[in-house]
Amino acid sequence: MSSSPSDPSRREPTDGVLRPSDHADSAAASDSDDITQPRLGVVGWARWGWRQLTSMRTALVLLLLLAIAAVPGSLVPQRTADPNGVTQYFTDNPDLAPVLDNLSLFDVYTSPWFSAIYLLLFISLIGCVLPRTKHHWKALRSQPPRTPARLSRLDDHRTRTIAVDGDPDAAASAAVDTAAAQLRKSGYRVARYDGRGTFSVSAERGYLRETGNLVFHAALVGVLVAVGLGGGFTYTGQRVLVEGQAFANSLLDYSSFNPGRFVSGDTLTPYSMTLDQFDVSYVPPGQPGAGQAGDFVAHVTTQAPGGDPQDGEVRVNHPLDVRGDRVYLLGNGYAPTVTIRDADGREVFHDSVAFLPQDANMTSLGVIKVADGLPEQLGLLGFFYPTMDVLPSGALTSTFGDLEYPVLTLRVYEGDLGIDDGTPRSVYTLDPSGMTQIAGGDSGNPAIQLMPGQTEDLPNGLGTITFENEAPAGASGYDGSVKRFASLSIHRDLAGPWVLAFALLALFGLLAALFVPRRRMWVKATPSANGVSIEYAGLARGEDPTLAAAVDQLVEKHGTALPAQSRPDTDARPRPTGPEAGSPTPPQSQPDTGKVD
Amino acid sequence: MPGTDPLLLDEISLLLVWTAVAIYVLAFIAYAIDLARRSDLALKAKDEVVARELVTAGGGGVIGGSAASSASTVASKPRYLWARLGTVLTTLGFVFHLVATVLRGVAAERVPWSNMYEFALTGLLLIIAVYLAVLTRYDLRFLGSLMTGLAVLLLGGATLAFHVEVVPLADPLKSVWLVVHVFVASLATALFALAFGLSVVQLIQARRERKLAEAPTDAEPKRSFLRTVPSADALESLAYRFAIVGFIFWTFTLIAGSIWANDAWGRFWGFDTKEVWTFVIWVLYAGYIHARATRGWRGTRSAWLSIIGFTAVLFNFTIVNVFFKGLHAYSGLTT
Ligand code: HEM
Numbered sequence: 066m067s068s069s070p071s072d073p074s075r076r077e078p079t080d081g082v083l084r085p086s087d088h089a090d091s092a093a094a095s096d097s098d099d100i101t102q103p104r105l106g107v108v109g110w111a112r113w114g115w116r117q118l119t120s121m122r123t124a125l126v127l128l129l130l131l132a133i134a135a136v137p138g139s140l141v142p143q144r145t146a147d148p149n150g151v152t153q154y155f156t157d158n159p160d161l162a163p164v165l166d167n168l169s170l171f172d173v174y175t176s177p178w179f180s181a182i183y184l185l186l187f188i189s190l191i192g193c194v195l196p197r198t199k200h201h202w203k204a205l206r207s208q209p210p211r212t213p214a215r216l217s218r219l220d221d222h223r224t225r226t227i228a229v230d231g232d233p234d235a236a237a238s239a240a241v242d243t244a245a246a247q248l249r250k251s252g253y254r255v256a257r258y259d260g261r262g263t264f265s266v267s268a269e270r271g272y273l274r275e276t277g278n279l280v281f282h283a284a285l286v287g288v289l290v291a292v293g294l295g296g297g298f299t300y301t302g303q304r305v306l307v308e309g310q311a312f313a314n315s316l317l318d319y320s321s322f323n324p325g326r327f328v329s330g331d332t333l334t335p336y337s338m339t340l341d342q343f344d345v346s347y348v349p350p351g352q353p354g355a356g357q358a359g360d361f362v363a364h365v366t367t368q369a370p371g372g373d374p375q376d377g378e379v380r381v382n383h384p385l386d387v388r389g390d391r392v393y394l395l396g397n398g399y400a401p402t403v404t405i406r407d408a409d410g411r412e413v414f415h416d417s418v419a420f421l422p423q424d425a426n427m428t429s430l431g432v433i434k435v436a437d438g439l440p441e442q443l444g445l446l447g448f449f450y451p452t453m454d455v456l457p458s459g460a461l462t463s464t465f466g467d468l469e470y471p472v473l474t475l476r477v478y479e480g481d482l483g484i485d486d487g488t489p490r491s492v493y494t495l496d497p498s499g500m501t502q503i504a505g506g507d508s509g510n511p512a513i514q515l516m517p518g519q520t521e522d523l524p525n526g527l528g529t530i531t532f533e534n535e536a537p538a539g540a541s542g543y544d545g546s547v548k549r550f551a552s553l554s555i556h557r558d559l560a561g562p563w564v565l566a567f568a569l570l571a572l573f574g575l576l577a578a579l580f581v582p583r584r585r586m587w588v589k590a591t592p593s594a595n596g597v598s599i600e601y602a603g604l605a606r607g608e609d610p611t612l613a614a615a616v617d618q619l620v621e622k623h624g625t626a627l628p629a630q631s632r633p634d635t636d637a638r639p640r641p642t643g644p645e646a647g648s649p650t651p652p653q654s655q656p657d658t659g660k661v662d
Numbered sequence: 663m664p665g666t667d668p669l670l671l672d673e674i675s676l677l678l679v680w681t682a683v684a685i686y687v688l689a690f691i692a693y694a695i696d697l698a699r700r701s702d703l704a705l706k707a708k709d710e711v712v713a714r715e716l717v718t719a720g721g722g723g724v725i726g727g728s729a730a731s732s733a734s735t736v737a738s739k740p741r742y743l744w745a746r747l748g749t750v751l752t753t754l755g756f757v758f759h760l761v762a763t764v765l766r767g768v769a770a771e772r773v774p775w776s777n778m779y780e781f782a783l784t785g786l787l788l789i790i791a792v793y794l795a796v797l798t799r800y801d802l803r804f805l806g807s808l809m810t811g812l813a814v815l816l817l818g819g820a821t822l823a824f825h826v827e828v829v830p831l832a833d834p835l836k837s838v839w840l841v842v843h844v845f846v847a848s849l850a851t852a853l854f855a856l857a858f859g860l861s862v863v864q865l866i867q868a869r870r871e872r873k874l875a876e877a878p879t880d881a882e883p884k885r886s887f888l889r890t891v892p893s894a895d896a897l898e899s900l901a902y903r904f905a906i907v908g909f910i911f912w913t914f915t916l917i918a919g920s921i922w923a924n925d926a927w928g929r930f931w932g933f934d935t936k937e938v939w940t941f942v943i944w945v946l947y948a949g950y951i952h953a954r955a956t957r958g959w960r961g962t963r964s965a966w967l968s969i970i971g972f973t974a975v976l977f978n979f980t981i982v983n984v985f986f987k988g989l990h991a992y993s994g995l996t997t
Binding site: 084087089090116121122124125129131132135136138139143145146171174292301302343348353354357358359360361381382383391393395413438543554556557561564565569571574575579580608610 | 668669714739827829830831832834835836837880899902903906907915916917920921922924925927928929930931932933934935938939940944945946948949952953954955956957958959960967982997
C-alpha cells in the first residue's frame with residue numbers, strides 16, 4: 066500500500082520481488098493481460114495460456130473453487146470416511162443416490178472435478194513459484210538498487226540539515242558513512258551510491274519475507290506430494306482380538322486389509338500380538354456421567370521372531386508402536402463364550418464370539434454359525450445384555466455397560482447358512498432366508514435365554530447350548546464372566562512424518578512471509594554552502610505497517626550519532642498525525658487506526 | 663478441588679455466566695447509544711474539511727483523511743462518554759465471564775473446553791479478551807456493539823441450548839492436543855471475529871466514501887457515525903492484520919488437529935466433516951490474503967471474503983459441531 070505506482074525505483078533491474086503481472090503491486094495496466102491480445106500462433110497462445118494460469122487471479126479463483134468444491138463432501142457421506150453412511154444413503158434415497166454417485170459425490174476428494182481443481186492450482190503454483198525463486202536467487206546476491214533521484218516523492222520521507230565547519234563534502238560523506246554503518250547493524254544490506262554532488266546509501270532488508278513466501282508455497286507442494294506418494298506405501302489392517310487370542314502380522318490374519326499401491330502383502334514386518342486383557346471402567350450409577358465408559362486399555366504381549374515377549378498397552382489417543390507399525394484401539398465389546406453339543410453330548414461348537422455393541426449400555430448383537438456336526442446347519446442370532454432389565458413393553462434392554470446381570474438371548478435358525486458355495490459372508494450377519502426358525506419369534510419355541518454358567522436344551526432335541534462362565538476362580542459377582550474383545554487397527558504410515566515436516570515448514574515460511582517487513586531505506590546527503598542537507602526515505606515492499614515508525618527511528622538514531630548542531634527540518638509534506646500533530650511520536654503509538662500505512 | 667461439590671461450582675459458574683451476559687447486554691446498549699450519538703456529534707463538528715479529505719482518501723496513496731478527523735474527535739474525550747461506559751461494562755462483563763470459565767474448569771478438573779457449551783464459553787471469552795486487548799492499541803470502540811452483541815447472542819444461546827453438567831472426559835478427548843488445538847482454534851476465531859467486524863464496517867464506509875466522492879462538494883453531508891470511523895482503506899489494512907495473525911493460528915490448528923487425529927483415529931487426515939470445514943476455512947482465508955494481493959480484488963471484494971470466511975467459522979463452530987457429534991460414533995468407545 067505504501068508503494069504507489071509512481072514509485073521511482075519500481076523499474077529497477079534489481080527489483081527484488083517478481084510478482085505475477087496482475088499482482089496489486091505490479092506496474093499497472095500497460096502490461097496487463099486483459100488488454101494485450103497475444104499474437105496468434107501456437108507459441109503465442111501457449112504463452113498467453115500459461116500466463117493466465119499462473120496469474121494471481123487464476124490462483125485466487127482456483128482457491129475459492131477449491132473451498133466450494135470441498136463442501137459437498139461434508140454434506141453427503143463419503144465412502145472413505147463413512148462407508149455405512151453411504152449404504153444407508155442409498156437405502157434412504159434410492160432415486161437420488163445413483164445420480165449423486167455418477168457425480169462422484171460419495172467420493173468427492175478423489176473425484177475428477179475435485180482433482181482437476183487442486184491439480185490446476187498446484188500447476189499454477191509451481192509455474193508461479195519457479196520463476197520467482199530464480200529471480201529471488203539473483204536478488205539475494207545483488208546489491209540494493211540505486212538511490213532514486215527524488216526521494217521526496219516517497220511517502221515516508223524526512224529531511225534534516227546539519228551545519229558544518231569544515232569541508233561540506235567530507236561531512237556529507239561521513240554522515241552517510243554513519244548511516245550506512247547503522248543500517249548495516251540493524252540487518253540491512255547496504256550499498257553506497259555517491260556522485261553528482263550527493264552522497265547516499267541505499268539499504269534493503271527483509272529478503273526473508275520473499276524466502277518465506279517461496280518456502281511456504283513450495284512446502285505446500287511438498288505436503289501434496291508426500292500425501293500422494295506416501296499413501297502408496299501405507300497400509301492399514303483391522304483385526305478383532307478376544308482376550309486370550311493371538312494374531313500374527315500377516316495378510317491371512319487380518320479381517321480386513323487396505324494396502325497402498327506399492328505395498329505387497331508379504332513385506333509385512335513379522336511379529337505376533339496377544340490380547341491378554343481388556344480393561345474399561347464405568348462411571349457408577351448416581352454420579353454425573355453415570356454409565357459413561359472410559360479408561361479403555363488393551364493389555365497386549367508382542368513378540369518379534371526370535372525376540373523376547375514384550376508387554377504393551379493400547380489406549381485411545383495412545384497407539385502402541387510395534388516395530389514401526391502403530392496399533393490403535395478402534396472399539397471393544399463383549400465376546401460371549403458358547404459351547405454347543407449334539408444330542409449325544411459331543412461338542413460341535415466352542416468359541417468366544419465377538420458381539421457388536423449397539424448402544425452406550427453395550428446391548429450387543431452377534432451371530433453364531435454352526436456349520437458342521439449337526440444334522441443341519443444352525444444359525445443363532447444373539448443379543449447380549451451386560452446388565453439386563455425388562456422394559457415396560459416386555460422387551461429386554463441393558464441399563465449399564467458393565468457385567469452386573471449379564472444375559473444372552475438367542476434365536477435359532479436351522480437350514481442352509483449359505484456359506485458352502487464359497488460366497489463370502491460377514492461373520493456378523495446372518496441371512497435367515499432359506500432357513501427355518503426353530504426358537505424365538507413365531508417359531509413356537511421361546512428364545513433361548515442364558516446367564517453365564519447356564520446350559521439349556523436346543524429345540525427339537527438337537528442337543529444343548531452352554532453360556533460359559535469365564536470368570537477366574539474367586540471373582541466376585543459376574544466380574545470377568547464374559548470375555549471382552551478389542552478391535553484393533555494396525556497401520557504403517559510412511560507419509561505421516563513427511564507431511565508433518567512439510568506442514569511445519571509451510572508454517573514457518575508463512576510466519577516469515579507475513580511478518581518479516583521487507584523495506585528499502587535511503588539516506589542521502591547533499592552538501593551545500595550553508596551545511597549538509599540529509600534526506601531519509603523508506604519504501605515498503607509489501608505490507609509493512611511499521612515503515613513510518615522505522616523511518617522515524619532511523620532519523621532519530623542517525624541524529625544522535627551526528628555532530629551536535631544538527632536539527633531536523635519539518636517535513637516538506639507533513640503527514641497527517643491527528644491530535645498530536647507536529648509531535649514526533651511514532652504513529653503506531655497513537656490510538657488512531659488511520660496510521661496504518 | 664477436593665471437598666468442593668462440582669455441581670455447586672458449576673451452578674455458581676452458570677450464575678456468573680448469566681451475570682456476564684446481562685452486563686454485556688448493558689455494554690451493547692451503551693455502545694449502540696454511542697454510535698447513535700456519534701452521528702450527531704459528527705454533524706455538529708465542522709464538516710467541510712472532512713468531506714474534502716475523504717475524497718482524497720478514496721484515491722489511494724495517502725491515508726488519513728477521515729482517519730485524521732476521527733483522531734481529532736478522539737482527542738476531545740468527553741464526547742465519547744457512552745463508548746467509554748460501554749468499554750467499562752464490557753470489561754466488567756469479561757471479569758465475570760472469566761471467573762465463570764475458570765470455575766467451570768475447576769468443577770470439571772480439566773480445561774473448560776471440551777463440549778459445545780464450554781467451547782462457546784471459552785471461545786467468546788477469548789473474543790472479548792482480544793477485543794479488549796486490542797483496544798489498548800487501537801480505538802476500535804465502533805466495533806463494540808458488534809462484539810458485545812455477538813457475545814450476548816452466542817453466549818446466551820449456547821448456555822440455553824448446550825449447557826450440560828460436568829461429566830468425566832470421554833477417552834478420545836484425553837489428550838494434550840485438546841488443550842493446545844482447541845485453545846489455538848478459539849484464539850484464531852477471536853482474531854477472525856475482529857477482522858470480520860472491521861471488514862463489515864469497511865464495506866459500509868467504502869459505500870459512503872463512494873457516495874461522497876460522487877456527490878457535489880457542497881451537498882448537505884449525511885449524518886452518520888461513519889464520519890468518526892477510519893477510512894475504508896485504513897479499516898482494510900487493520901482487518902488484514904488481524905486476519906493474518908488469525909490465519910497463522912488457524913494453520914497451526916490444522917496441523918495440531920492432524921497430529922491429534924493421527925493419535926486418536928490412526929490417520930492424520932480423513933475428510934471428516936469437521937476436518938473438511940477446517941480446511942475450507944483455511945482455504946477461504948488463503949483466498950482472502952491472495953485477494954488482497956490481486957489487482958481488482960483489493961477493497962470491497964476481499965472484504966467480502968473476510969466476511970464469508972468468518973461466516974464459515976461460525977458455521978463450523980455451531981452447526982458443524984452439533985452435526986459432527988452425530989457422525990462421530992467412536993464405535994462404542996464413548997457414550
Ligand atoms: C495451494 C494454493 C495456494 C495457497 C494455499 C496459497 C496461500 C498463500 C498465502 C497464505 C499467502 C500469504 C503469505 C505471503 O504473503 O507470503 C500467499 C501469498 C502469495 N501467493 Fe499464494 N497460495 C497458493 C497458490 C498460489 C499460486 C498458484 C500463486 C501464483 C499465481 C500464488 C502467488 C502468491 C503470491 C505472489 C503471494 C504474495 C502476495 C503478497 O504479495 O502479499 N499463490 N499465498
